[in-house]
Amino acid sequence: MTRLTRQAVTETRSATLGTGDTVELAGPGRRLAARLLDFVIVSAITWVPGVVAVMAFLVVACCAALPTEDQMNTARAILLGFLVLIAAIVLLYEVVLTSLRGQTIGKMATHTKVVRADNGSRAGPVRSLSRAVLPAAIPAAAVLVRSGGPIVYVGAFLWLVVLASFGSIAWDGLRRGWHDKAAGTLVVTVAPSPQQPPMPGEVLEPATPGARLVARALDMAVAACVGTIGFLYAFNNQMVGAGLVAVLLVAVVLVPTAYEIVFAALKGRTLGKMVAGIKIVRSDNGSRPGWGASVLRWAIPAAGYLLLIVPGLLVQASLLFNHRRRGWHDRAARTLVVKA
Numbered sequence: 001m002t003r004l005t006r007q008a009v010t011e012t013r014s015a016t017l018g019t020g021d022t023v024e025l026a027g028p029g030r031r032l033a034a035r036l037l038d039f040v041i042v043s044a045i046t047w048v049p050g051v052v053a054v055m056a057f058l059v060v061a062c063c064a065a066l067p068t069e070d071q072m073n074t075a076r077a078i079l080l081g082f083l084v085l086i087a088a089i090v091l092l093y094e095v096v097l098t099s100l101r102g103q104t105i106g107k108m109a110t111h112t113k114v115v116r117a118d119n120g121s122r123a124g125p126v127r128s129l130s131r132a133v134l135p136a137a138i139p140a141a142a143v144l145v146r147s148g149g150p151i152v153y154v155g156a157f158l159w160l161v162v163l164a165s166f167g168s169i170a171w172d173g174l175r176r177g178w179h180d181k182a183a184g185t186l187v188v189t190v191a192p193s194p195q196q197p198p199m200p201g202e203v204l205e206p207a208t209p210g211a212r213l214v215a216r217a218l219d220m221a222v223a224a225c226v227g228t229i230g231f232l233y234a235f236n237n238q239m240v241g242a243g244l245v246a247v248l249l250v251a252v253v254l255v256p257t258a259y260e261i262v263f264a265a266l267k268g269r270t271l272g273k274m275v276a277g278i279k280i281v282r283s284d285n286g287s288r289p290g291w292g293a294s295v296l297r298w299a300i301p302a303a304g305y306l307l308l309i310v311p312g313l314l315v316q317a318s319l320l321f322n323h324r325r326r327g328w329h330d331r332a333a334r335t336l337v338v339k340a
Contacts, residue, residue: 015174015186017120023188025175026112031187037106041303042090074241081242091132098128101292105299107187109332117176117186131183204286204338206325207278212337216316218272223256257298264294269340283326283336297333 013025097104102113102122114123114131123131169177169187176186230251234244263270268279268288280289280297289297304311319327319337326336 013175018118019120021120023115023120023186026110026187026189028169028175030110030112030189031169031175034104034106034110034112037109037303038093038104041105041299042093078241078245081245091129094132095125095128098123098131099125103190105296105332108296109300111190112187113190114185114187117174117180117184120186120188123183123185127183127185131179131185204281204336207276207337207339209320209325211276211278211339212319212325215270215272215276215278218275219260219270222259222271226255226259227252257302260298261291261294264289264297265291273337273340277340278337279340280335280337283324283330283334286338289333289335293333293335297329297335300329300332301327 013027014022015025016022094104098114099122101108102115107113114128115121116123116127169175169180174186180186230247233239233251234247237243239247260270264280265288268281273279280294281287282289282293301312301315304313304315306312315328317327319325319330322331324336330336
């Protein structure tokens with residue numbers, strides 16, 4: 001059985017695997033940046049459902065001066081459903097991406113990767129799940145602890161354990177947190193792929209900021225129309241509770257998200273980009289971006305818009321400061337927006 005030993009660590013924080021290969025360990029700074037970006041992305045994904053859940057809770061719980069027991073049970077069920085949704089999203093996000101790619105979106109942006117500590121291969125489903133469950137299970141237990149009396153100190157202690165789990169990488173020789181050791185994984189740095197020129201004989205002209213602004217405005221109008229239809233449907237049918245949550249979730253979140261990702265992956269162009277005469281291509285060979293790049297390209301500005309709006313605008317405006325008109329989301333997804 002191959003092992004990773006402490007003697008393999010050098011001053012440059014590289015390590016030798018049991019296979020004899022040498023890898024460079026990811027530093028605490030990079031790992032913190034990746035964790036913060038992943039937190040922003042997951043928060044952005046759950047922000048709109050969270051607002052909808054809170055609104056539905058208030059509608060159900062506060063529709064009368066003295067809510068009945070059934071109304072309060074419905075309100076509690078809404079909040080519990082939202083917590084379950086958050087847990088499912090976090091686990092799916094962490095486990096699926098780590099299992100398939102070894103990288104969440106945050107790790108892609110910071111050029112770090114999760115690998116098996118014995119041979120440097122992908123972590124796989126079991127190790128990815130083990131790695132995600134330890135940090136996620138402890139805060140879940142803390143949330144379930146009711147406030148009041150000495151029990152509140154138990155919840156605070158559990159949160160401190162979570163921080164210690166992530167912070168333990170700072171004093172471990174191999175920069176492995178407790179969750180890494182439990183899962184048998186290691187976080188290493190990966191070199192960014194070199195940007196290659198377009199296909200021979202094809203000249204790709206970057207789309208102008210004006211054309212991209214027109215496309216974005218049209219796509220936002222499409223999303224607004226879908227959202228308006230959802231609100232009108234819910235209002236006309238006097239929907240409350242779970243029905244209201246479901247309609248708004250579909251109209252405000254799922255349909256606009258699918259619109260952006262599916263059109264970009266399959267055609268390289270949303271309706272707005274078709275009208276503006278521009279398209280999205282891979283920066284290395286000029287082909288369609290595909291599913292992975294389309295999801296990553298959508299997630300980065302979406303995170304900014306849903307949290308504070310201003311970060312989303314900064315992501316979109318970042319194309320003004322690049323000679324190939326590539327925003328931060330384009331560079332992270334390795335895409336280019338060109339004239340069609």
